[in-house]
Amino acid sequence: MDTLLELISLPLILSSFRFATPLILAALGGIFSEKSGVINIALEGIMLFGAFAAVLGSAQTGNPWMGVLYAMVGGVLFAAILAIVSIVFRADQIVIGTGINIFASGITIFLLQIFFNVKGTSPLVPRLPFMRIFGVRFSVLTYVSLILVPVVYYFFYKTHWGLRIRSIGEHPAAADTLGINVNRWRFLSVLMSGVLAGLAGAHLSIGDGSAFVREMSAGRGFIALAAMIFGKWHPVKAFGAAMLFGYAEAVAVRVDFAFIPSELISAIPYVVTIVVLAGFISKSVGPAASGEAYVKGDR
């Protein structure tokens, strides 16, 4: 009973936002890339590099906002690798994404030694401002991520640009016939996903803490990917999935279960993703006509 009460306690739910922030940002990034037709499994690596770039910017300028800028630029640089190699050289996107992830984990530790002369954890740097609600810290980037969800939704479903990107992802040949420059839009979309995944990294290093730790993305890029899939590539639904996964992470950190080992709770997002993709949930839930009013004589 105590455990149950703890599961719906306010601090726990509020801290889900904190854990969900990088997932939301990176999942939105993933949506940009994939809506345009480029699979981005490099979110993990881009996020990691963004986290490093944020600390570097904050340390060099003493201004955490410059750290955010560095993170976005760093994210764009990494995303540019994906864009160039997969669009210009037509290389396998999955393979390149994996390459970027290896690259990120190598180069962040390498640069940590060049710039800070340490191998594991960077020195503390100025962090982004935060606001406490009921004792739980909310970094500025948490608010940014919450604002970006409706913005990205609006972009994709209410603007010409969003429609173009979606049409490219669905049927590039048709889009091309209509005079849309497929590759240019793909390029821009992939770079945009770099900006967002970079921001996610900034949250990890200078939003939620004030240092870079090696491998600090710790699979969150892949959870973001899972959230995007679970959310069916829709910004608002992906947000919901990211919140669910953030909640799972908060539970794993804060709640002790007598019956489920806490080590396994962290695997929930991954299991859920497979289950959803296999259609165990969405195919069995709700008949096709649910939500539609029945009108006599209507076909």
Next chain:
Amino acid sequence: MNSKMENFKSLLTDVGISVLSITVALLFGVFFILLTEESPATAYEALYFGAFGNFRNILNTLWRSTPLILTGLAFALPYRAGLINIGAEGQFLMGGFAAGVAGYYFTSLPAIIHLPLAILAGVVAGALWAGLAGWLKAKMEVNEVISTIMLNHIAVALTINYGINKLRTSTRMATPQIMESAKLTRFKEMADSAFWSKLPFVEVFADPGIRLHMNFVLALIAAVILWYLLFKTSLGYEFRAVGLNPDGAEYGGINANKTIIWTMLIGGAVAGLGGAGETLGTHLSFMAGMDAGFGFTGIAVGLIGQSHPIGAIFGGLLFGALNQGGLEMQFAGVPSEIVNIIQALVIFFVASLQIIKIFMKNRREKEGVE
């Protein structure tokens, strides 16, 4: 008529792309070494010496190549059938964990039963973990890239986070040490073994710094078996047919679902062997962090070997040499992470340069028309 010639040409292109990629990656590496304000010549000399400088280093290069050859094969075989197995990491972990548990749990088995049993446990665990992804793809249409990524993370939670915590008997993040009877023979201990000491040359291995063990031999055997399977059996022909043209293969009566499940099972089995080898030969227990990204580096190994089982041996040797030599480079004052950077660059270049093949094919087709 000229199919032998064509084959030779395509082999030459493949090797050419791989060699070019490695060269360009090493050249880019120079730039990163310069950032450390060390001399690239010194760094690469140290890298070379560390990998091939003396007998011990060469054998240790083989030792470090072993898991990479196996994860490289785990990527290469499914890739031939058009599948992208990102899951070697998880399959490796499941294999290593199962072998580790089998290695310490049975206390009174003779080595002749215990060792094969422990290896088999690892192979089967790896195969099932990959087979799950294959089954999800064949029956539920779940993209194997996504499912193997997710299975990697589930494997980490199951084996490292949960399994080790549950089973460990000390503060060391590892399962209990395996029994003597489950140990893979190490080359340095051959002179002491009743069986191997009969061989005339085993004294040369009696150097405590040599870490090579028998899994290297098993990895070579696995590569040869996969080569035979892929190029000399009808099952292998079906695998390749599905990879080249899934619809055509289906039309020709090949069951694509069967291919998906079998290639994943075999790929996972090989990755599981890699994990079992590291547990039974290198660490003597299943240890947190022993996967060391082998699953992902295996993708690079498979690619540089152009998804050919024998190519995977060379790819594994190259990357093993980089890993082994990287340590020496670290002593010379250059961060060993340069090696990871070079490995990633190799991936970028191999993947990018495939476009050469597309150009060559287009040109051939044009010439054919004229």
